[in-house]
Amino acid sequence: MLNVIVAVVVRDLRLAMRRQSDIVSALFFFVIVVSLFPLGIGPEPDLLRKLAPGVLWVAALLATMLSLPRLFADDHRDGTLEQLALAPHPLGLVVTGKVIAHWLVSGLPLALIAPVLGLQFDLSADALIVLTGAILLGTPALSGIGAIGAALTLGVRGGGVLLSLLVLPLYIPVLIFGAGAVDATVSGLGGEGHLSLLAALTFASVGFAPWASAAALKIALE
Amino acid sequence: MLNVIVAVVVRDLRLAMRRQSDIVSALFFFVIVVSLFPLGIGPEPDLLRKLAPGVLWVAALLATMLSLPRLFADDHRDGTLEQLALAPHPLGLVVTGKVIAHWLVSGLPLALIAPVLGLQFDLSADALIVLTGAILLGTPALSGIGAIGAALTLGVRGGGVLLSLLVLPLYIPVLIFGAGAVDATVSGLGGEGHLSLLAALTFASVGFAPWASAAALKIALE
Amino acid sequence: MKDRFNLYRFASPATFYPLAGTLIPYFVALAVLFGLAGLYLGMLVAPTDFQQGEGYRIIFIHVPASWMSMFIYLVMAFWAAIGLAFNTRLSGMMTQALAPTGALMAFLSLLTGALWGKPMWGAWWVWDARLTSELILLFLYIGYMALTAAIDDARRADKAGGLLLLVGVVNVPIIYFSVKWWNTLHQGSSINLAKSSMAQTMLWSMLLMAMCFWMYSIALALMRARTIMLERERHTDWARVELSGHLTGGEQ
Amino acid sequence: MIYWNSFSDFIAMGGYGFYVWSSFGATALIMTIEPIVVARNRKSTVARLKRQLRADARAENRNTAE
Amino acid sequence: MLEADNLECVRGERRLFAGIGFRLGAGELLYLQGRNGAGKTSLLRMLIGLLPPVAGEIRWRGRTIRSGEFRADLCYLGHLNAIKEELTPLENLLAAARLADEALSEDEAIDALEQVGLAGREDLACKYLSQGQKRRVALARLVKEKRPLWILDEPFVALDVAAVDWLAGIISGHLQRGGLAIMTTHQLVDIPAGTVRELRLG
Amino acid sequence: MLEADNLECVRGERRLFAGIGFRLGAGELLYLQGRNGAGKTSLLRMLIGLLPPVAGEIRWRGRTIRSGEFRADLCYLGHLNAIKEELTPLENLLAAARLADEALSEDEAIDALEQVGLAGREDLACKYLSQGQKRRVALARLVKEKRPLWILDEPFVALDVAAVDWLAGIISGHLQRGGLAIMTTHQLVDIPAGTVRELRLG
Numbered sequence A, B: 001m002l003n004v005i006v007a008v009v010v011r012d013l014r015l016a017m018r019r020q021s022d023i024v025s026a027l028f029f030f031v032i033v034v035s036l037f038p039l040g041i042g043p044e045p046d047l048l049r050k051l052a053p054g055v056l057w058v059a060a061l062l063a064t065m066l067s068l069p070r071l072f073a074d075d076h077r078d079g080t081l082e083q084l085a086l087a088p089h090p091l092g093l094v095v096t097g098k099v100i101a102h103w104l105v106s107g108l109p110l111a112l113i114a115p116v117l118g119l120q121f122d123l124s125a126d127a128l129i130v131l132t133g134a135i136l137l138g139t140p141a142l143s144g145i146g147a148i149g150a151a152l153t154l155g156v157r158g159g160g161v162l163l164s165l166l167v168l169p170l171y172i173p174v175l176i177f178g179a180g181a182v183d184a185t186v187s188g189l190g191g192e193g194h195l196s197l198l199a200a201l202t203f204a205s206v207g208f209a210p211w212a213s214a215a216a217l218k219i220a221l222e
Numbered sequence C: 001m002k003d004r005f006n007l008y009r010f011a012s013p014a015t016f017y018p019l020a021g022t023l024i025p026y027f028v029a030l031a032v033l034f035g036l037a038g039l040y041l042g043m044l045v046a047p048t049d050f051q052q053g054e055g056y057r058i059i060f061i062h063v064p065a066s067w068m069s070m071f072i073y074l075v076m077a078f079w080a081a082i083g084l085a086f087n088t089r090l091s092g093m094m095t096q097a098l099a100p101t102g103a104l105m106a107f108l109s110l111l112t113g114a115l116w117g118k119p120m121w122g123a124w125w126v127w128d129a130r131l132t133s134e135l136i137l138l139f140l141y142i143g144y145m146a147l148t149a150a151i152d153d154a155r156r157a158d159k160a161g162g163l164l165l166l167v168g169v170v171n172v173p174i175i176y177f178s179v180k181w182w183n184t185l186h187q188g189s190s191i192n193l194a195k196s197s198m199a200q201t202m203l204w205s206m207l208l209m210a211m212c213f214w215m216y217s218i219a220l221a222l223m224r225a226r227t228i229m230l231e232r233e234r235h236t237d238w239a240r241v242e243l244s245g246h247l248t249g250g251e252q
Numbered sequence D: 001m002i003y004w005n006s007f008s009d010f011i012a013m014g015g016y017g018f019y020v021w022s023s024f025g026a027t028a029l030i031m032t033i034e035p036i037v038v039a040r041n042r043k044s045t046v047a048r049l050k051r052q053l054r055a056d057a058r059a060e061n062r063n064t065a066e
Numbered sequence E, F: 001m002l003e004a005d006n007l008e009c010v011r012g013e014r015r016l017f018a019g020i021g022f023r024l025g026a027g028e029l030l031y032l033q034g035r036n037g038a039g040k041t042s043l044l045r046m047l048i049g050l051l052p053p054v055a056g057e058i059r060w061r062g063r064t065i066r067s068g069e070f071r072a073d074l075c076y077l078g079h080l081n082a083i084k085e086e087l088t089p090l091e092n093l094l095a096a097a098r099l100a101d102e103a104l105s106e107d108e109a110i111d112a113l114e115q116v117g118l119a120g121r122e123d124l125a126c127k128y129l130s131q132g133q134k135r136r137v138a139l140a141r142l143v144k145e146k147r148p149l150w151i152l153d154e155p156f157v158a159l160d161v162a163a164v165d166w167l168a169g170i171i172s173g174h175l176q177r178g179g180l181a182i183m184t185t186h187q188l189v190d191i192p193a194g195t196v197r198e199l200r201l202g
Ligand code: HEM
Pocket: C059, C062, C063, C066, C067, C109, C110, C111, C112, C113, C114, C116, C117, C118, C120, C121, C130, C131, C132, C134, C135, C175, C176, C186, C187, C188, C189, C190, C191
């Protein structure tokens, strides 16, 4: 069981390394979107400090979402997905591996760069730590929920935009608790409550999503 | 000359109608992204009113950008692009047609729905009118510039993310003048200056972009 | 006798199609009846609300529309679960038939809520939990419709859509309990049949309007379901008979 | 029984006329348009299916004739 | 070993076939034939369990094919090559084996690639290979394949004459070892060993 | 009419061929042969002007091929079908003609589709067609094609026996009318009319 998951993760990571552009681009998309806001809104530091958690989180949602369409599409297009579905072990395990790899490639780098961006918005050290923690805790849920959407829109024309339509509403709780944790810290209320809710969301979705996605993938392969 | 452009526009619009989901999804992506911000930032009307132009414009950039990867990708994948490149008339004309169709499908609907979203942010009637005008004037430039990026990243793996990396920085002037027009109206300075700059941007990019894109497409086809 | 109440028989399109055809007029009539009664009571008879003035009369649409938007989603999720579990053909048709009406109800809830909010709260829109979650509900409806429209194979569309419905169903309790869980501007539940805080006429007219919306939704869903059914089953014998019946005249 | 004193009072709705009547109007509009659209859709679908049925029948005749 | 009874296939609104059945034993090859659009690919996808039949039943060793057991006995090769363009042929072979939970050593994989005529290109990413070379990478899986049931959809497409001969030999060997094979093709290729049976659709 | 001199092709770091040249006149067919990866597709893409040669020259009617004139005389059919999955075969044919600035009436298009055996499917979106049927839609363009130079990359792939015969006939007709054709294929197909010349790569 574990070795299937490991095999998938290893293969996906190797592919990502081979392409490189993947990791770099998701990260830069995040950075650019975050930097667009001060341009559109104006440079007042007070205003920006209030915006920071929301903007960072929305950018994180969008960056994660942007790499979702390819989560299964490449494997689908070249026939690998068929082969995976025909392997003796359950497809859910394979999806678990893919979700983990997706998070390592798209979620983890965001958490690592977030403090730097937070500095641009003049956040305090406390807030930066909570922000990083929240992104670390929340992004696995994004990968998990996203996997369901990616599987549902697999092979559907215009899938990329449709995917965002399906997935973004489901991301909202993560957004609310994620941004809420930072807000609460900034206003001195302490973000622990929000963080534990985030952790719960992540647990639930990472546990449940692979099986829902596997079901959706089987439908797509018919 | 004109009939080639018309033929391309007609075909692309027919394809869009056949898919339907295309138009609807780009629009709803816009709506959803705009709605995400208040969720992340909090509901204070004063704050939201200040954010509105920036948020709406950033969302418009992202919505336009999201539909870009498919601007040429579908034609490329199924071999139609090769055929278009081999047609006797210059490829730039074909691209002009595709840019027009892209705007009709992705830019125009944004302009039509923007006032409704502006209401959610409690904007005044004046600001709403300028906002709509700015989006109408600015989105063709987005389609034009986007076409260059789409052509450059054609056939490149992970193109979607790479594309945003190339295109978003080029979108910044549109963002600044677009959001600036609304800001200026809100603060009573009058947005005409910004609007005419927007119009100039649109003229320049719609005139120039097709030929740059055509050159990029030829490289992609080698 | 036993055979009569066999659920599977009614779940088969061949039985369902004519049954729906006969039922539709009754539902339409009931909708009109309840609607007229509700409007009479609510618009002409009911007294003013001491807090909100006459503006409160929007409640007679707002609440039924809000209820129906949630209820229809639950019904769709129910059908989807049945469809995924037992692979019945009818369930997919029903969810597809219900979705547009549900989306319209959500839209009406938002619209009337906004029209109510402007005079009461001074803003068309505020970002409170109930309003937001209702907006998400609309997105879920639209996402469902976009997904099923984008998949061409009907059976595949049903299954994929069903899965999405089941995933999205978590939103409904959030809408309903949002007023309890978060401290919101939107007012909490005031319906309590035992000792209502509302005037009796208000309560009755609201219930009557809710019945009207309910009957209306059923009628429309059945109409749509019949069309979908005919289209999907056109190669089966009953559909051919139905269609050639149309050929030689017949209704519609 | 009737609460209102005059028709104009009824229309004014105590100053909330615009909001109340827009709500009711929009609802009435949607509830008339939706059935019309559904009925139209049904009609065109049935017509298309009939055409297809006839075309299929013809194709079958041709096949058996061969 | 593989039994299909009374299969019916409906795609979209078209009934492609109905009442199709066959029984295939060890060492037998089933040659699926039929004009374009007859439903060959659809039938194969039914047999591997990806497309549920509208009616009828498929059994492997007397049991349903909806089980990990059946899938552990099956080797399917579709229209698509199932190779990753970014990986080299060698990495592709090894990753495919690992994902299918099979043991394949690096030496075996190199040997297989040599057999399909890709010696010297083990280290070139697959995206630089030609149409036919990509197909060869996909087919290299068959060299060491021990699973008893092979299902191949137009395996000869894009191959040159030498490669076609080689593949025919590989399939013969499989049949001689008591394997089963089902395949479609529009090219007439002679498989020297095993019992060849034909099934015409449409 | 079409002359190629001393062409050289380098893909990646590999020199595929060098010093390739030929002259093709009216009514002649050039059969491009070679094992998988020999560079046939690459050569064709050079001839249509999409891939610039590293060395050598290509002339059409004595002039360079980098002109709208050459493209107006050229009909190319690649690996890919260049059809839109959402459109019906009929719409595809008409749109392709309009985009290539050719006159094609609806009746002619329907007639062409009938000839390729797609009668009765004019109204079905192409995504519902099988592999071979899609290829047929692409080939339907050739029925009314009047342009003198046809360049076809593996046109027989995925076609059943009847369709292969039909296509061979169409190509013969083209040659008889004084057309030129260049094609690659691994299947041996007999083209009854015209002068057939061969060129081996690698
Ligand atoms: C766009 C804005 C609004 C949305 C999306 C919305 C949504 C909803 C929903 C979903 C319900 C049904 C839930 C339940 O019965 O517990 C509801 C009920 C209700 N809403 Fe709204 N609403 C909005 C605005 C307003 C406004 C502005 C008011 C009045 C000031 C209002 C007053 C009520 C009342 C009185 C109920 C009935 C609650 C009950 O008695 O159970 N709503 N609304």
